[in-house]
Amino acid sequence: MLDMNIPPILAVLLAATAAQVAVSLWLSRRQIRHVRRCRDVVPADFAQSVSLAEHRKAADYSIARERLAMVRAVWGAILGAAWLLGGFDLVFAGVAGLVAPSLARSVVFVLAVLAVSAVCSLPFGIYATFGIEQRFGFNRSTPALFVADRLRGWAIALVVGVPLLAGCFWLMGHAAGLWWLYVWLGLLVLMAVAPTVYVRLVAPRFNRFTVLPEGTLRQAITELMEKCGFHASALFTMDASRRSAHGNAYFIGFGRSKRIVLFDTLVDASPIEEIRAVIAHELGHFRHRHVVFGLVRGALITLVALALFGWLAPQPWLLPAIGIAHRDPALSLVACVLCWSLVEPFAGLAGNVISRRHEYQADAFARAHAGADAMVAALVRLARDNASTLTPDPVYALYHYSHPPVPLRVARLRG
Numbered sequence: 001m002l003d004m005n006i007p008p009i010l011a012v013l014l015a016a017t018a019a020q021v022a023v024s025l026w027l028s029r030r031q032i033r034h035v036r037r038c039r040d041v042v043p044a045d046f047a048q049s050v051s052l053a054e055h056r057k058a059a060d061y062s063i064a065r066e067r068l069a070m071v072r073a074v075w076g077a078i079l080g081a082a083w084l085l086g087g088f089d090l091v092f093a094g095v096a097g098l099v100a101p102s103l104a105r106s107v108v109f110v111l112a113v114l115a116v117s118a119v120c121s122l123p124f125g126i127y128a129t130f131g132i133e134q135r136f137g138f139n140r141s142t143p144a145l146f147v148a149d150r151l152r153g154w155a156i157a158l159v160v161g162v163p164l165l166a167g168c169f170w171l172m173g174h175a176a177g178l179w180w181l182y183v184w185l186g187l188l189v190l191m192a193v194a195p196t197v198y199v200r201l202v203a204p205r206f207n208r209f210t211v212l213p214e215g216t217l218r219q220a221i222t223e224l225m226e227k228c229g230f231h232a233s234a235l236f237t238m239d240a241s242r243r244s245a246h247g248n249a250y251f252i253g254f255g256r257s258k259r260i261v262l263f264d265t266l267v268d269a270s271p272i273e274e275i276r277a278v279i280a281h282e283l284g285h286f287r288h289r290h291v292v293f294g295l296v297r298g299a300l301i302t303l304v305a306l307a308l309f310g311w312l313a314p315q316p317w318l319l320p321a322i323g324i325a326h327r328d329p330a331l332s333l334v335a336c337v338l339c340w341s342l343v344e345p346f347a348g349l350a351g352n353v354i355s356r357r358h359e360y361q362a363d364a365f366a367r368a369h370a371g372a373d374a375m376v377a378a379l380v381r382l383a384r385d386n387a388s389t390l391t392p393d394p395v396y397a398l399y400h401y402s403h404p405p406v407p408l409r410v411a412r413l414r415g
Contacts, residue, residue, distance in 0.1 A: 180310030284365025
């Protein structure tokens with residue numbers, strides 16, 4: 001006879017998983033219906049800059065991606081339920097049969113869980129790249145490059161993750177009730193050095209970075225930075241076209257080690273005044289200290305989460321309340337992460353609200369320093385070239401978008 005005595009926290013986690021996938025599917029259906037309904041009419045504000053064929057391509061691309069997201073959400077819920085209903089115990093029992101009780105056993109268990117999750121999500125990455133991206137003309141990766149990227153990514157994750165996990169579990173066993181604080185301090189150091197490590201060691205493993213040559217574009221960007229009182233150690237272009245036709249740019253680093261990186265796809269497709277506007281937008285983030293604010297906010301959220309972990313992890317009722325039969329510091333940490341997942345969606349919503357506000361501020365900075373017309377043209381070109389829909393469902397965008405929809409940004413820039 002089926003045992004209906006489900007442990008309390010397990011019941012809450014299963015209910016939360018079901019609710020999350022239900023909300024995700026509802027929002028995706030709204031998005032698909034709204035985008036399809038608007039597919040055959042270009043919004044009036046973009047009628048002169050976006051063709052009907054381009055608008056339809058963006059709609060079809062958005063719908064295809066959303067259908068994949070729906071399948072991924074259902075599969076994610078099934079996988080999550082499987083982990084909760086015995087998966088963690090099953091994997092731990094397998095690891096425990098091979099590795100004696102030790103720090104290594106805890107680390108191997110976490111790596112095994114991550115490996116299973118990565119393998120289960122791999123088909124979605126393959127289909128997204130060689131199915132959807134290929135169909136809409138964005139994919140430039142090859143199967144060999146795709147495999148190489150995954151292997152490099154996993155290798156880097158091991159190099160970084162194993163010492164972090166080992167340090168965390170060692171502190172859990174030797175630092176008594178303050179282990180979470182020491183872990184947080186270690187993460188602060190990691191957050192501080194991560195951009196430099198990424199730029200120097202990680203990013204070059206995936207892409208080739210070339211110093212932006214002397215010329216009109218470099219001069220325009222240099223003059224803009226001087227006008228804004230901004231210093232960057234170097235300007236680079238990145239061979240993003242090896243993998244994708246999507247265009248973008250980003251800033252990375254702190255202090256005088258800041259770098260500006262332009263995708264070669266952006267440089268090849270955009271006039272100088274639009275690239276200058278994109279750079280001005282990014283400079284706006286730095287001028288308003290959005291990067292610092294984001295780091296402080298992330299550090300505070302991490303502190304709260306780890307403090308909660310520090311209280312939860314030693315509780316004798318925690319693992320039984322999630323239905324986990326075995327005991328190990330790694331299982332306690334996994335249980336804490338599962339409990340934190342109940343809060344995470346709300347933190348994500350709040351983060352999106354803050355991010356959208358920051359984007360408007362950066363747009364205003366770009367309007368002041370590069371001109372509204374150039375920023376509008378850059379946004380429209382990026383939306384058109386990346387097949388981003390100009391007609392997202394408002395509720396979907398409110399929940400999912402970290403950036404305001406392009407029509408809202410354009411309206412504010414012109415207002």
